[in-house]
Amino acid sequence: MTPVPAGAPLVEVTGLHISFGDVRAVDGLSFTLQPGAALGVVGESGSGKSASAYALLGLHRGTGARVSGTIRVAGIDVNAASDAELRSLRGGLAAMVFQDPLSSLDPYYTIGDQIAEVYRVHKGGSRRAARARAITVLDRVGIPDAARKSRSRPHEFSGGMRQRALIAMALACEPRLLIADEPTTALDVTVQAQILDLLHDLRRDEGLGLLLVTHDVGVAAESVDEVLVMRAGREVERGPVGPVLASPREPYTKALLSAVPRLSPALPSVTPGALPRTPFAPEGGSSSNAGRAEDPAHPGADRGAGNGATSHARSAAVPSPRRLPGRGGVGEASAAGGDVVIEAVGLSKSFGRGRAAFDAVDGVDLHVRRGETLGIVGESGSGKTTLGRMLVGLLEPSAGHVTRSGDVQMVFQDPVSSLNPRRSIGESVADPLRAAGERDDTRIRARVAELLARVGLDPDRYDGYPHEFSGGQRQRVGIARALAAEPKLIVCDEPVSALDVTTQAQVTALLAELQRELGLALVFVAHDLAVVRQVSDRVAVMRRGRIVEEGEVDVVYGAPKDPYTRQLLAAVPSLDPALAAVRRAARREEAHVAAA
């Protein structure tokens, strides 16, 4: 292996260009990473961040992608290196952790064997020694009973465990650089926090350099010293993570940051242990503005700055029935039955039969009033999507019943599959009209044009097909289709989780605006606590099919009663690196307490 001269950077990239056919993915990128340092590459989809990370290991070689510029990693010139040199770099000096830990491991071999195989490729030695090394690294990444677990295959692990196993594989040959490509994107927020904490500890203890590629500014804030914001294959802004996030220089960075939904606008400094109970808003939550005051820690995240759409999004993304004319406080309305649009009592759904049966939703009671937004938040497997589908009637409940006082529609998560690819978007929007028996094409076209305009799309694009639209536009089409049926309630199932953060803000703003104007009731199902906070009046926290806590957003987020809610809130990455460190300490404390 090539020795690295003392003081030389671990990674040095100069004038990197990558193109796939006619598409320029990366366009003149340069950066350096010192040994033991951590750099976060942040950008929205299509910014070229992953392609850049792959280039560090020469993974574009032989794929038809054109790579130019110089890349030096641990002293090896990646573009000029021979295949053998490149192989010694890959996994030996620099190791990579991927997004989807399940598909990134070979399903046919045990975890231990896969790690041992990688170890022997680089370090040689006996099978026995390699197995022992595998167990050591599995133990190091916090897999309990590592010797036994090393004989399991990937599918026998949970998502978080798999990601730990992949990190263990990365550690096997004691590399000097860890490249993590969206390492927590496929994970739940509590698991994400654990993995980020693990990466943090590994850096500290092993002196690893870290290159973290992520779309999530919060994840970067938690984990790196320096951040590089990318857009369309170019660097937008680079610098130490604190200053860049606190006072970004570039308009794009500002827009990006202002679009990131905040868990809480005001988070005073907290002491470990007391953190979750710290109220975010004045007691009683009587003032909706107080809870949404500017974050003093982020003066740069000014809503007046950035582009118009996002700033509009920010202010509009706080719908509240209290702002509707002629409406009293929420407390008064809660007793009144006349305004309830949907009510579910003892709602349950079980799947499977016999011993394989499990309750996806287990005895849920809820109601939503006109003009109100109920947020339903939970991690994967909490039953939130099943609940949403039962509310609209796509799934029959196993027990309990739903009472609806009008038509109920749904906005779906996936902007790709939610529209029939063979039908023009106008026809998709017209679908409920045609189903209702409307035959007159002129009337249909007029109504669809009206709806398209209503959701901010060009009404003349009736005949356009879904593939001609962006993800955010397709979500707008989905919303227009839902509106066509003139529903009383729309259930939004993760409506923004597939979208980039700036688009997210625009879509939530649209939903809020529609709600205000049409007096719609909304159920907003999501895994993202911050998004739910921004859009909801009330929130229900789900875990294992049950609602563990329900109440006014400010109360639930400000003074969570259930330990699980507290755990969830503590796991959400913060945009402030200093705060992130404090919360990391708090999490560690909590883990100790839980273990004791």
Place this chain on the structure above:
Amino acid sequence: MNGFTGFLLRRIAGAVLVLLALSVVVYAVFYVAPGNVAQIVCGERCSPQQVALVHDKLGLGDPLYLQYGHFIQGIFAGRDFSSGTGVVHCSAPCLGQSYRTDEQVTDLIFGKLPVTGSLVIGAFALWLLIGVGTGVLSAWKRGGVVERLLTWLTLAGTSTPVFVIGLLLIIVLCSTLQWLPFPQYVPFTDNPEQWFWGLLLPWFSLALIESAKYARLTRSSMLETLAEDHVRTFRAYGLTERAIVGRHALRGAVAPVIALSALDAGTMFGSAVLTETLFGIPGIGRQLVESVRTVDLPVVVGVVLTTGFFVVLANAVADVLYATADRRVVLS
């Protein structure tokens, strides 16, 4: 592995049901159809008295459900047949007696199984060897002349009916060039060498067609596996292409192919009839053709059940093979 036991039990129960349904179908087909079975069995020149005797002896006067009931009883408990002089016991599993020869169907089928078995096993080994080998080669050398050539050859292979390729092979290899003896069946226990040479051509005819299909299957399976994320992982961890293809891609790609080949081997017990007819091999398929011609119902039902049994068995074996190879698959 509790789930595995349950899976096996469900499989077996399902298989038994399918076989029962098969026997019902065959019975129904033969009974609904017009024609005097006793007359056909007895022959053209039988007197009405003789026909009546045969009719009674075969129990053809009984209602259909009773005949079927006797048949099922025979399978699970055995049954007795009256011969001219006394009673012959046919122990379970009894598939009945041939109408024509009074031979027990099980004996008859067991006599023919080694013949068809020899044919299937040899062809199976050959087609896996040729098919998987070609498939791996063309996936590895993708984009080259080798791949194009193999693509064309396999396309031609899948397009050729076995009786066309078999006929051509006989003409060229046995008749014109005289490189091989004309195909014939000699039991392995009699003379292994003659067994081998006599079956070589039938094996090849069957294998060439099947291997064309398997080459395509292996190739696409390989390409799919090579595009999977875990292959990228090992590439990113410095494994050589050889190790990636040999250890990680091959296993994932070939496992389903092997599983599917088990399925085809089972089906071949039923479809070997063409090859057997062409090459004059006295296997189970030829027996069936003969028995259908003479309306020897017990033998027909017996053969259909036997071949059906192999299909069902092969299905289960394929599932199990696939599930053991790839534990991600949920057994259900």
Place this chain on the structure above:
Amino acid sequence: MSEALLTTGAGVTTPAPGGRLFWRRLRAQRAVTAAAAVFALLVLVALAAPLLTALEGQNPNAYHPALVDSASGGVPIGSFGGISGEHWLGVEPQTGRDLFARIVYGARVSLGVAFVATLIQVALGVGLGLFAALGGRWADQIVSRVTDVAAALPMLVITLGLLAVAPASIPRPVLITLIIAGLGWFGTSKIVRAGALSLKTLDHVSAARLSGWGTWAIARRELLPALAAPVITYAVLLVPSNVVAEAALSFLGVGIKPPTPSWGQMLTDANTWYQAAPTYLLLPAGLLFITVLSLTMIGEGVRTALDPRAASRLRVGTRNQNKPTGPIESLEEKAS
């Protein structure tokens, strides 16, 4: 029997190219164009059989004992099986019937049976597949069990049984067509069922339900258009498989019976004459091969032209997002 490789609903969730793009992609494959031309010629010959034989001045069923050598058991007199200006491809051994006439009339039977059988198979398969996918648990159970039984019935075995007992009043080609169709629908139904089941989970189908459409309206509006591509792909490959099935049955002597000519049935007799009259064997064998090969190539071409993944298969890190649905389905998926 070369059972065409099954493809299940693997590609149904991605849009297939539209009509014009489909033709462009199909025509871009030169080999496919050539195969289509060959096949079109065969169809033309079959359609024009009476015209062609009239042109030759022969009849497929007329015996010409004078043209065969009775001393040698019926070997055609003359070189290459008796090829002459009157008998363009020579005559049949033993009977002396005109080979050209029998070949062109045989094309009618072989292709006709295969086509009609395919149409019935597709109709049955689509109907039963949709019924299984949309008709609830019981419908699915029933169709699945029937499929299991039908698949466990070796096709030749059951055909032999049925033919032996079928009333003689039914014309043989019709009977053969019905048998081939009746025992060959489950490939299509499996594809339709798997495709419909996976489409059913898509959000736009849920949205259609919420819009108020009924089950069969959804099948017509949302499912069938998406299923068209995989079903057409499979159906085109069913045709050669049916050609072979008919030929195999006729070859075994239980299919088309003389005097009606069919290629497979001609091969049966040819089996014993290949030394004395090789053209008698090579003509039907060669034509079968060419027909099946050209049809298979067209099928492959259609598959490629309709495959939305055709161009994008080999990129690094292309995730395989279709998790295996069941052991056999995924096996068959890989066969595509």
